[in-house]
Amino acid sequence: MAQIVEIAYANLLSPMILFFLLGIIAVLVNSDLKVPTAFYSGYTMIILFTIGIKGGVELRNVSLIEMLPTIVTAVFLSLLMFFISHLLISKVFKYPIVDSFAIAAHYGSVSAVTFIAGLAFLDKAGVPYESYMSAVLVIMEGPAIILAIILYKLHSRSHGEDITNPNASLKHVIKEAFFGKSIFLLLGGIFIGLVAHVDGLVMIQPLFGDLFYGILCIFLLHMGMIATESLTKIKNIKPLSFLFAFILPVIGGTLGVICGNIIGLTTGGSMILAVLTGSASYIAAPAAIGQAIPKANSGLYLGSALGLTLPFNLIIGIPFYYWLATLFDKL
Template sequence: MTQIIEIAYANLLSPMILFFLLGIIAVLVNSDLKVPTAFYSGYTMIILFTIGIKGGVELRNVSIMEMLPTIGAAIFLSLLMFFIAHLLISKVFRYPVVDSFAIAAHYGSVSAVTFIAALAFLDKVGMPYESYMSAVLVIMEGPAIILAIILYKLYASSHGEKDTNPNANLKHVIKEAFFGKSIFLLLGGIFIGLVAHVDGLAMIQPLFGDLFYGILCIFLLHMGMIATQSLLKIRNISPVSFLFAFILPLIGGALGVITGNLIGLSTGGAMILGVLSGSASYIAAPAAIGQAMPKANSGLYLGSSLGLTLPFNLIIGIPLFYWFATTVSSIW
């Protein structure tokens, strides 16, 4: 227990977490601090491109056969977390069916920011990890979102419900889930990192490398503000109803770490797989779910994934999953 507290304390004092907490405080004290929309879009693109480029560069030295077990495990965990989340939210917390599918889609998908924070944490403690984990991030973005939409449409059809959104056809939503902004930028970055000339990559290093963590800190400041605003918009709902936002990360983190060890990942790689399984999407999933399930309460799925699970993972989850990964690795 002492070790967990020490790791969590060290993580809490990292600049990224402090920027996130500053964003929370800015909203709570009603500060007039604002981040321009254009600036937000710009640094989101830089962050996602940087993740992809770094992953693409690392993929140059990895064979597809080496990645196959992790790819299979990633898809399995994504779908498993969707079913676990749906059952927990619909049967235990008694949310309506449409909200259960919508929230489960978010928890079956992944958070790029949590992934980056986990990489930064591992770099700080000097623990190596598999170079292709950025590709695993991309792979885990879409499956749960697509499954949630298909199952919801089957449910709606069997209960005589009709879509109220003309853009909610399955083809359009699948396109949004697999080629929406976040996934497209990640895939584009991976392609550039994989095929670009080394000299060319060196030329863009100042923006997509040297400035990355500074830009990420500003992004997390903004995320702290948005997360707090999302929670403040939710009214007349008991705090107990949101306990799943803390239960699911713990389940996903444990399953991811154990699965990573079973398929032979390093301790760092198993920890990252746990972080991905325990995270929740708030970029790709809301875009697709908003189109396909307009009746779902956006305050619920954004408030839980962005307002609760993201800060929980950044502050507590990452050091907890690291401790669990090192413990399991020593026993295995």
């Protein structure tokens, strides 16, 4: 226990976490601090491109056969987390089934920012990890979102509800889940990193490398503000009703470490798989779910994923997953 407290304390003092906390404080004290929408869109693109480019460069030295066990495990974990989330939210916390599908889609998908924070944690600690984990991030984004919307459509049809909304069509759902903004930028970055000439990559290093963590800190400042604002908008919900936002990351992180050890990932690789499995999407999933399941309460899935699970993972989850990975590694 002393070790995990020490790791968590060190993580809490990292610039990324401090910027996130500063964003929370800005809203709580009613500061007039604002981040321009255009600036937000710009640095989101830089962050996602950078993740993709870095992953693409690393993929040059990795074969598909080497990645295959991790890819299969990642898809399995994504779908498993969807079903665990759905059962917990609908049966234990008694949320309506439509909200349950929507929330489960977010917890079956993944968070790119939590992923980056996990990588930064390992880099700072000098712990190696598998170079292809950026590709795993992309792979885990879509399956749970697709499954949630398919089950919602089947449920709606069985209850005679009108689902003629064109944005709920399977074709549109697949396009949004696999080629929405975040996925497209990640895939584009991977492609560039994989095929671009090395000299060309050196030329873009100042923006998509040297400035990356500074831009990420501003992004997390903004995320802290949005997370706090999303929670303040939720009305008539008892605090205990959101306990799932802390239970699911622990379940997902533990499953990620166990599966990572089973398939032979390094300690760092198992930790990153845990970070992905224990995270919740708040970019790709809300975009798809908001259009395809309009009856779901957006305050619930955004408030839980962004307002509770993201800060939990940044402050407590990441150190816990690392401690768990090192513990399993000693067994």
